[in-house]
Amino acid sequence: MEKEKEARLFALLRPYGSVAVALSGGVDSAVLLMAAVRALGAAKVAAVTAVSELLADAERADAKRCAELAGVPLTLLPADDLSSPDVVRNDERRCYYCKKRRFEMLVLWAKERGFPCVLDGTNADDADDYRPGLAAMEELAPFVVSPLAKAQWTKRDIREAAKTWGIPVWSKPSAACLASRIEYGVALTKERLQAVETAENALRRFICGQLRVRHHGKLARIEIELAEFDVFLQHRAEIEAAVRAAGFNYVTLDLRGYRMGSQNESLAFS
Helix, strand or coil: CCHHHHHHHHHHHHHHCCEEEECCCCHHHHHHHHHHHHHHCHHHEEEEEEECCCCCHHHHHHHHHHHHHHCCCEEEEECCHHHCHHHHHCCCCHHHHHHHHHHHHHHHHHHHCCCCCEECCCCHHHHHCCCCHHHHHHHCCCCEECHHHHCCCCHHHHHHHHHHCCCCCCCCCCCCCHHHHECCCCCCCHHHHHHHHHHHHHHCCCCCCCEEEEEECCEEEEEECHHHHHHHHHCHHHHHHHHHHCCCCEEEECCCCCCCCHHHHHCCCC
């Protein structure tokens, strides 16, 4: 980690005096939380996690671990995402609607406790993917701030800092919310989200690195890193049985392998 980038991030954080950090359980927000503690002190920092069926249990557990390491109490806020027709509809703007209502809730929580803003873990690399949720957070500025992006921290910078600071999720693969696995136009339900989570947990017993189980109705499209294909084929029968048991009728391996945001490939951009 370049000392100049670290100093730039701390310099961005100090003027806020105190902050609430939206903690997801991933490495980005974990590093942001630790940076806020280093810049402001633990007494001036709060960690808050929006909880709903869209958040995998493993992510919630990691958020708790990271908050404990930072010495900051973690508040779990029920988000009730599936009560929103805009979110449940799951069109290409779903992330916008979800982020907007979640961060409005987080901002209100923070204001009631005297925090001037909520920090979000968006980094400098996130602009390379289709992320309508970023527009929602821009609309909530200046009450929602993305210091990692402002300080030009990339994913590589974040992982280096996480490793140096002893954050346990430093090498954890990126994990977007469970809704990102479900094909656009297929309505979000508790059962479909649970099917994805159960199938991915089963797959992790055999497969290392990045993986996704993409939900296409009755079909599960599995994305793994190309280097894991041989392992997948060695355990094909067990994997197929486990994924079918999670609630799918058909199981397929995507021959292109894992790639970020593959669900967006079906969208037509002008």
